[in-house]
Amino acid sequence: MAVLSFREALNQAMTEEMERDDRVFLMGEEVAQYDGAYKVSQGMLKHFGARRVIDTPISEEGFAGIGIGAAMVGLRPIIEFMTFSFSLVAIDQIVNNAANMRYMSGGQFSVPIVFRGSSGMAGSLAATHSHRLEAWYAQIPGLMVLMPATPADAKGLLKAAIRCDDPVVFIEHEVLYPDRGEVPEGEHLVPIGKAEIKRPGNDVTLITYSRSLKVTMAAAEKLAEEGVDAEVIDLRSIRPLDMDTLINSIVKTHRAVIVEEDWPYCGLGAGISDRITRTIFDELDAPILRVASKDAPIPYNKAMEQSMLPSVQRVVEAVNGVVYREV
Amino acid sequence: MAQTQTEAKPIVNRTQAQVWLRQMLLIRRFEERAEMLYQKGNKIGGFFHQYSGQEPVAVGSIGVLREDDYVITAYRDHGHALARGMSARAGMAELLGKVTGCSRGKGGSMHFFDAEKGFLGGHAIVGSHIALAAGVAFAMKYRGEDRVCICYFGDGAINQGSVHEAMNMAALWKLPVIYVVENNMYAMGTSLERSSAVVDLRLRGATAYGIPGFTINGNDIELMAKTTREAAARARAGEGPTFIEAQTYRYKGHSISDPGKYRHRDELDNAVKNDPIVVYENILKQRGWIDDAAIEKMRQDVKAEVEEAIEFAEQSEQPPLSDLYEDITVAPFIPQE
Numbered sequence: 001m002a003v004l005s006f007r008e009a010l011n012q013a014m015t016e017e018m019e020r021d022d023r024v025f026l027m028g029e030e031v032a033q034y035d036g037a038y039k040v041s042q043g044m045l046k047h048f049g050a051r052r053v054i055d056t057p058i059s060e061e062g063f064a065g066i067g068i069g070a071a072m073v074g075l076r077p078i079i080e081f082m083t084f085s086f087s088l089v090a091i092d093q094i095v096n097n098a099a100n101m102r103y104m105s106g107g108q109f110s111v112p113i114v115f116r117g118s119s120g121m122a123g124s125l126a127a128t129h130s131h132r133l134e135a136w137y138a139q140i141p142g143l144m145v146l147m148p149a150t151p152a153d154a155k156g157l158l159k160a161a162i163r164c165d166d167p168v169v170f171i172e173h174e175v176l177y178p179d180r181g182e183v184p185e186g187e188h189l190v191p192i193g194k195a196e197i198k199r200p201g202n203d204v205t206l207i208t209y210s211r212s213l214k215v216t217m218a219a220a221e222k223l224a225e226e227g228v229d230a231e232v233i234d235l236r237s238i239r240p241l242d243m244d245t246l247i248n249s250i251v252k253t254h255r256a257v258i259v260e261e262d263w264p265y266c267g268l269g270a271g272i273s274d275r276i277t278r279t280i281f282d283e284l285d286a287p288i289l290r291v292a293s294k295d296a297p298i299p300y301n302k303a304m305e306q307s308m309l310p311s312v313q314r315v316v317e318a319v320n321g322v323v324y325r326e327v
Numbered sequence: 328m329a330q331t332q333t334e335a336k337p338i339v340n341r342t343q344a345q346v347w348l349r350q351m352l353l354i355r356r357f358e359e360r361a362e363m364l365y366q367k368g369n370k371i372g373g374f375f376h377q378y379s380g381q382e383p384v385a386v387g388s389i390g391v392l393r394e395d396d397y398v399i400t401a402y403r404d405h406g407h408a409l410a411r412g413m414s415a416r417a418g419m420a421e422l423l424g425k426v427t428g429c430s431r432g433k434g435g436s437m438h439f440f441d442a443e444k445g446f447l448g449g450h451a452i453v454g455s456h457i458a459l460a461a462g463v464a465f466a467m468k469y470r471g472e473d474r475v476c477i478c479y480f481g482d483g484a485i486n487q488g489s490v491h492e493a494m495n496m497a498a499l500w501k502l503p504v505i506y507v508v509e510n511n512m513y514a515m516g517t518s519l520e521r522s523s524a525v526v527d528l529r530l531r532g533a534t535a536y537g538i539p540g541f542t543i544n545g546n547d548i549e550l551m552a553k554t555t556r557e558a559a560a561r562a563r564a565g566e567g568p569t570f571i572e573a574q575t576y577r578y579k580g581h582s583i584s585d586p587g588k589y590r591h592r593d594e595l596d597n598a599v600k601n602d603p604i605v606v607y608e609n610i611l612k613q614r615g616w617i618d619d620a621a622i623e624k625m626r627q628d629v630k631a632e633v634e635e636a637i638e639f640a641e642q643s644e645q646p647p648l649s650d651l652y653e654d655i656t657v658a659p660f661i662p663q664e
Contacts, residue, residue, distance in 0.1 A: 025469070051469065057499070062458050062492025069462020069476075072447060073397065075469060092489070096452045097459060105440035105448060106431030107654035138663075141655050165657035193661070240661040271663070 001182040007040045009151040009183045010116075010172065013158035014041070014078060016186070018048055021076065024162055025052040027063055028080030028117070037082045038118055038177055064090035064115065068097050068167075071113040076162060081117035084171055085131040090115075098167040099142030111167045116158070120211055120261060121298055121305055122174035130298035130305075132262040134210075137169040138239045138271070144168040144192055145238040149213035151181040153236055156190030164192060173211035173261075195242035197249070201231035204319050205249040207272065208259040209235040212310050216259045219315035228323060238268065246272070247280055254285040255322040259310050264292040286322040291315050338549050338556075339390075341616040345625075347390055347548060348611060351382040351604045352629045354406045357415055360633050361405075361422055365583055370641075371422045374451075375436045378406030380546075380578035383603045384509050385410040387551030388477060388571075392559060397445045399460050400479040402437035403509075403577075404449035407479055411446045413439065415636035425643035432646045433654065447476075453514075454480065454487025457506070461493045464502035464568075473563040477505040477555070483514025485528055491535070494568070498536040501567030505558045506532065509545060510574050515581040516589045532570030545573025546603040 004012065018024045030037050032045040032055040045053040056063040060081060067077035081087045087094065098111045121130045138145045144166055148154040154172070161168040198213065199220050208216040213234050220230040231249050235242065250256050256276060258269035269290040276288060291310040299305050320327055337344070358377045365371040378385070385406040389398060400407040408418055413429055421428030422436055430440050437451040447463065450456035460478030467474045484490060485508055497504050508528050512519055519526050529540035539561070543550050551573060558569035576598040580587035587595070611617040652660050 057492070057495060059492035059496065061489040062461070062496055065455070065458020065489060065493060066462035066465050066496060069399075069447075069459035069464075070466040070469070071462070072459065073463050073466045075466045092452060092455055093458065096455055097450070101448075102656065103654050104430060104434045104438040105442070105654075106429070106433050108430070108440050108442040109447065110657050112657075141660075141662075144656075144658075192658070239663060241663060275663075 001184055003180050004151050004183040005177065006151045006154050006172070006179045007038060007177040009155040010040050010158055011042060011044070012183070013155045013162070015044060015047065017159055017162040018052060023074065023076045024078065025054065025075065026078045026080065027054040027056055027067060029056055029058055029082050031055060031080050036080070038174065040177070041080070060086050060089040061093055064093040065097065067113050068093055068101070068111055071111045072101065072109045076112045078114045078116060078162060081115065083129055083174070084117050084119035084133055085129050087115065087117070087133065088131070094137070094143070094167070094169070095140055099140045103142060110165050112165045114161045114168045114170050116170035116172065118174040118177070119171045120173040120175065121309060124300050124302055124305060126300040127297040132293070134171055134238050135262050135266065135268040138268060142167065143239065145171070146192065146236065147171045147210040147238055148236060149176070149210050149234050151179060152183045152188070153190050155183050156188045157192070157236060160189050160192050171210070175211055190236065193237045193240040193242055195233050195235045195237065195245040197231060197245065198234045199230065199232040201229040201253070203229045203253055204231070204255040204257060204323055205246070205253045206230050206232045206257050206259060206315070206319070207235065207246060208232065209238065210261065212259045212261050215310050215312055216315055219312045219319070222312060222316055223319055228319060228325070230319065241272065243275065243279070246276060250276060250280060251283050254283055256288045257315065257318045257322055258288065258290045259315055260290065260292045261310060262292060264290060264295055267292050286324065289318040289321050291318050337614065338553050343390070344611055344616055347386050348604070348607055348617070349625050349629065350386045350410055351607065352626060353415065353632065354382050354386070354409045355379055355604060356629045356633045357409060357418065358405055360637060361419065362583065364422070364637070371436070372424070373435045373437070374402070375583040376403040376581065377577070377579040377583070378403050380598060380603070381509055381511060381575045382406055383548035383551055383607070384507065384545040384573045384575050385479070387548035388507060388555035391552045391556040392475070392477060395445065396474050396559070397447055397463050397476040399447040399456050399463065399476060400449060401453065401456060401481060401484065402449060402451040403481065404437065404439045408439040408441060408446055408449070411441065411444045413441045413444060413446060415632055416639045417441070419636040420640040420643050423640040423643070424645070425640055426646040426650070427639070427643040431650070431654065454484040454490045456480070457484065457490045458493035460504050460506070461497040461502050464497065464504035465500065467503050468500070475503040475505060475559050475562040477507060479507045479509055481514060482508055482510040482512065482519050482528065483517070483522065484508070485531055486522060494532055494536050494538060497568045498538050501565060503562035504568045505555060505562060505571065506568060507571045507573055510572050511577040513581065513590065516585065518589070528572045529570060538568050538570045540570040540572065542572040542574065545575040548603065548607055
């Protein structure tokens with residue numbers, strides 16, 4: 001199997017899907033002549049030409065809407081946001097138009113579109129360029145929200161997203177782009193709505209996704225050295241959520257910690273925790289704890305920024321809490 | 328507003344003119360009866376924005392499009408939907424929230440859709456659909472088709488940011504879209520003078536983006552048709568968008584709950600005196616294309632059609648509550664509850 005970077009895996013997914021289906025095109029700021037702000041679309045203009053790899057003005061709301069309109073009449077756009085922080089400019093289009101269209105038309109018009117791009121804290125970008133908005137989008141019926149953590153999943157999930165007949169919000173963590181890993185060649189699809197157990201264990205279930213998987217895996221290794229056997233689940237699909245995998249795991253471990261990079265209040269973990277509690281309260285031997293970012297805008301200062309994030313230390317502390325372990 | 332074009336020289340034949348007159352009568356009657364159902368029967372809910380007074384804009388412009396062209400509009404959408412050929416039945420059933428409605432009871436007055444007729448909806452966030460129109464046009468160009476998308480919006484929408492983004496890209500990429508701003512002088516209760524730094528709306532497209540712009544009397548149905556036909560020809564030839572400011576006037580308030588106190592009584596009286604439907608009736612009579620008896624028969628036919636639509640809507644089933652989760656996604660929908 002080829003070893004690719006996360007960004008190369010995304011590039012391969014788009015390239016394969018565009019080769020397969022002429023209805024698929026890529027549109028966004030600097031995706032073509034500049035080869036992508038984060039080089040995810042490197043070489044695609046040369047390969048596909050300006051008809052299908054399209055540079056836009058800095059007009060997020062406008063080109064998001066253009067993508068939705070094109071999808072309503074049969075194309076399958078991939079809309080790149082340079083960062084998901086900028087998707088806030090386009091959120092009217094994503095929520096009011098893409099998510100609602102099928103419902104409000106009584107099923108007559110669907111919107112097969114992918115909104116993708118980078119997100120997350122990546123090194124002193126300060127508040128406007130570091131947002132994690134998965135909880136915002138995950139709340140909206142009509143949207144799929146996907147967040148891969150590995151190069152293989154990046155490829156498989158993006159291919160599935162492009163083939164999905166519904167609008168997909170596909171959020172890539174900026175610090176994952178250079179990560180390398182084995183990526184299956186050709187027809188590799190990861191189904192939407194399926195979580196994956198990345199590390200089996202018996203003592204506690206760690207639920208996470210995207211960049212936080214790395215932190216969580218590192219915490220699990222540290223815990224193993226200390227005699228705590230953690231099971232790590234990578235959600236991959238934020239909506240729909242794979243509740244079956246979560247429940248099966250917690251029925252085994254009876255304890256859970258959710259590790260998320262978004263804000264704590266009304267964050268993704270709050271919704272997941274609520275669902276688990278209502279579904280299998282009797283199976284829980286401890287309250288579900290959450291390790292999220294701190295409840296503040298993202299600071300520029302490096303040390304302050306790092307203190308915001310879920311860390312190995314904070315994950316270990318939370319696990320100690322749910323297994324009632326005194327250190 | 329003078330009826331110059333229509334009076335000067337017919338640009339349509341007799342049959343077409345009669346079809347247009349009938350469509351205008353149907354839209355007017357449809358809304359008159361719907362208003363009664365809203366006010367008296369409490370059968371229609373939500374916001375209800377009437378098109379009365381503006382009928383020539385939709386009928387004249389949609390009337391010169393091809394069947395494979397697309398139409399998209401804002402929340403004042405009954406007129407455009409009926410002009411595009413949506414059945415009064417499907418429209419009335421939607422107003423009553425029935426499963427037989429054009430959006431299966433999930434859209435309501437502001438969200439009429441009809442895929443078969445290329446009617447891409449009723450959209451209720453002011454200005455938000457204007458980018459969608461450019462996207463539809465983008466798809467036409469991408470596939471190398473010579474179809475066009477016509478997009479209607481009100482003068483209030485012109486001040487939304489997305490409108491400028493979309494018009495810039497439509498002009499930049501020469502997309503086959505026809506933007507029609509229906510300038511009825513008021514954005515809800517705010518007059519154009521109080522909301523627009525530049526009230527010559529044509530200049531917005533022309534000056535900023537080089538989009539050919541026309542300010543016309545939108546109540547002159549044949550002028551509306553002629554201008555649209557030229558815009559469509561330009562779009563099909565790959566010459567890009569056109570911006571039409573159709574000056575018109577709405578008889579009713581912004582919505583049914585708006586008594587319209589912000590405008591002077593004389594203003595409305597003047598408009599009603601020059602009712603565009605009556606004006607067109609008179610013109611067609613002058614041309615010898617129709618007589619009073621034929622007009623009266625047409626009015627009776629339209630009344631019967633609307634009554635039949637109401638009967639159909641009232642007899643139709645409510646959508647089953649289990650339909651709440653239908654039509655959210657193409658993929659099987661899993662409620663995250």
